[in-house]
Amino acid sequence: MAKGLGEQNREWYARYKDDVKKEGKAFFPRAMLHDTIMGIVVVGVIIGLAVIWFYDADGTEAGVLGPWYEDPAEPGTTDFIPRPDWYFYFLFYLLRIFEWPETVVIATVGIPTILLMLLIGLPFYDRRRERRPSRRPVAMVAAVLTVLSMGVLTYKGATAEETLGSTLIADGVPNEWAEKQGFVGNQKAEAGAELFAATGCLQCHIYLGLGAGNLGAPDLSEIGQTNDVAYFVQYLSNPARFGNTVMGSYSYLGQENLAALGAFLEASKGGEEPDSR
Ligand code: HEC
Incomplete structure (x- = not known):
């Protein structure tokens, strides 16, 4: 005859009390x-x-x-990208994965809060006595997945590309862009590429995998497929006229620089297909 759960519990409890008395400190x-x-x-x-x-x-x-x-601290600097301490890299990277603005709340508040609630609630929803890891597959898988994903996110956050203009230019990134997009030798577009790296466009935009998709700014890697220099020059001098109130005006750069940026954007057609040969 199987014992009832209540009876079994009382038996265990009595044995536990007994052990404590005999061996406890x-x-x-x-x-x-x-x-x-x-x-x-x-x-x-x-x-x-x-x-x-x-x-x-x-x-x-x-x-x-x-x-x-x-x-x-130097409060006047613009050539600085704030980065978190290492133990926040996973959150930092989580923010990069989610798109502004619809799902950012999920990354900043949603996921961490849900995980915290699950952790706080653990003693209430997992009330089994089983302690052996091999008999707790759900808990073990959850723990391993948590550690793994935090590890991967921390690594990705730690190695996330800097979009500091001077670093990009020192690393020759604008030249790489010219090669990938196939505008090597187009001097205007090459000058535009450097300007693009230096002027902080990547604070909001993504270009060939670099930068940040912030504030709803689109990926500009293929923007040259849809518009031309004249349009870009107008757009950059007065984004507000095109309904873009997020991006400031770049008219201060002067017509020549704007034309270079425009040539760069026009030459940005998405680059070579990864496996077209
Ligand atoms: C503060 C963030 C921010 C910065 C910095 C910024 N942009 Fe933008 N940009 C946006 C946003 C947001 C949009 C989309 C606006 C919209 O969809 O109405 C946009 C749109 C554009 C577009 C139009 C894309 C299209 O589909 O028509 C171009 C071109 C562009 N940006 C180029 C630039 C360049 C070049 C720079 C740097 C000189 C720059 N942006 C800097 C936020 C930014």
Whole structure:
């Protein structure tokens, strides 16, 4: 005859109480002593590291534990892309995956909140006694998937391409664009490519996989298929006239630069097909 669940539970509980009495260790003083020792060790390590840092880094030179102080912040800079600390790379990358603006809320609030609620609710919805990993396939798969996806997102976030204009140009990215799009030798378009990298268009737009799809800005890799220089020059001088109130006017660049940007955009037809030969 199978025992009822209630009876079985009471039996287990009695056995547990019995074990505690026979083999258990008292919370006071044993566990408290352990906690106290561990607490002192942790605080001691922190103080030790602070002392090493303090005496090893002098004024200007960085010591083994880092510099004395970082450079003061420069509030006027435009040549700076904010990046999060490494432990936020996964969130940072999540933001890149989702499209502005419809689904951004999912990345910033939705997914993290749902996961947090699931974690907080765990003791309430998983009330089985089973502890062995091999008997908890759902929990194990969920845990492995969480660690894996956070790892991958962190890696992707850490290696995500910078769209800093000066870095792009130093890395020869505009030349790569010219090769991929097949406008090598078109001097106007080449000048436009550098301007495009330098002027921060990639803060909002995506171009051949670089940049960010922010604020609803379209991917411009194939924009040359639909419009020509004249249109682009007009568009860039006054985006608001075309109903684009997000993008500022670039008329300050002057007609020559605008024409170069226009030539670049016109020459951007999407590049070679990956496997057309
Ligand atoms: C602050 C974000 C932002 C920046 C910076 C920005 N854009 Fe835009 N751009 C947009 C948005 C948003 C749209 C789409 C507007 C719409 O659909 O009405 C757009 C549209 C365009 C279009 C029209 C695309 C089409 O389908 O007609 C072109 C061309 C363009 N941008 C070029 C540029 C260039 C070149 C630069 C840099 C000099 C630049 N943008 C910088 C946000 C930006």
